[in-house]
Amino acid sequence: MDRIAEAFVRARREKRAAFVAYLCAGDPDFASSLAACRALIAAGIDVLELGVPFSDPLADGLTNQLAAQRALEGGMTSAKVFELVREIRKTSQVPIVFYTYYNLVFSNGVEAYVRAAKAAGVDGMLTLDLPPEEAGEMLTACKQHDVKTVFIVAPTTPTTRLPKIGAVATGFIYYVSREGVTGVRDQLATNIPEAVARIREHTNLPVVVGFGISTAQQVREVARHADGVVVGSALVNVIRDHLGNRGAMPAKLHGVAAKLVAGTVV
Template identity: 80%
Template sequence: MDRIAETFARLRREQRAAFVAYLCAGDPDFDTSLAACRAVIEAGADVLEIGVPFSDPLADGLTNQLAAQRALDGGMTAARVFELVRRLRETSQVPIVFYTYYNLVFSNGVDAYVRAAKEAGVDGILTLDLPPEEAGDVQAACAAHGVKTVFIVAPTTPAARLAVIGAAATGFIYYVSREGVTGVRDQVATNIPEAVAAIKRHTALPVVVGFGISTREQVRQVAGTADGVVVGSALVNVIKAGLADRAAVPARLRAVAQDLVAGTR
């Protein structure tokens, strides 16, 4: 079963974009993280992007850096990330994509890591710092175990590389709408329609857009062009704001996520 393809096909029939929710696994502790993930799924997230906590998350802004640090301080490990996915699979079939870094995959053995991810219930892997030209081992492992690959296109990506990236991806393309790192922004980038159109000339896969999207109106703007909209920091900030009362985090997160999801409709 290809949950990613099935989800995007259904959303095309419904004539709306996917809402892709990002949360860091284990932030701020396992139980709160599990409840938070379930809350955004219940709020209507179409795809759950799970950040695998890492000590040097070079693509992440301060909000997500601190989330990763809270998760690591709380005892999150690779094994517990897989356990989190298994627990989510008890109640949901929403597509789950790992947002990770190559060191975490390589250090555990690429084939073994991808196999464990698949067995846990992961549908796709986005390895932030791994360009397709150097991703042969990950691509081979993903093909062997039925895990989809996701690759990034940035505003600075030369047009000549779009075909290479499009050919390497099997799940979807993630367009990073701004230069720099993740984080809340006051406005969305103005060149998104042109960038998405350029990518689509080289792939039939869905194109999702992320980085800097944090309000319902911003989601609505991007959803008019893209196949999916990624929101991360705005959700992670809800967890940060609720550290003193962790039991209340899921309800607060559900309310924020419902408002954002409304932007895709």
């Protein structure tokens, strides 16, 4: 069993949802980013979703756009993202999923990029702007190198497309609970139970829910219905708030993440 599958099986055995934590790789610099990732792992996250910094992150709201900008200005490159994964792997076997855009993969050569990701220790790839109909080369490379694929379902996704998405995903399905971009929201979307049930009719893979989840109570509500809960902006905001005191950031991030992780128990 691969690391992603193991994480969801373990969470299910412990009667909780898996907690998927998002950070932008290299935000605000390499050392701080590594410390942040280690703080999240120590807080008990189940899956680490690493955003690969990109100059035009269309699916991201302002919080994650600025995180990507900080990372790029701090000198982050594709090679350094792989290096970050290798450093994490020295002390942890937490599943790592790249949250990326296709141009970053395509411009480096799809097979070469996926091979390098696997060699570094990446378990899965979520390519935000790559629909299943155009993902043939990516799917072939991921199958060849045993990298799991993650695809998105949105509130606007027609039911007729769900079998196609379910057929190409091999890691988990990511349900975007709101239309629009990433970011903290005061209230959850109201149709999450129905949406998750609809997706499960077309896949046996875990279904995780993200976009707009930022408090332990929101995590708890989503965990009642989904196999996993994704939190990103609320964690990225901790990094933003400690740019002037980066040494204090890991402990604060650990505390925030631990409270969110506690909300996964159902």
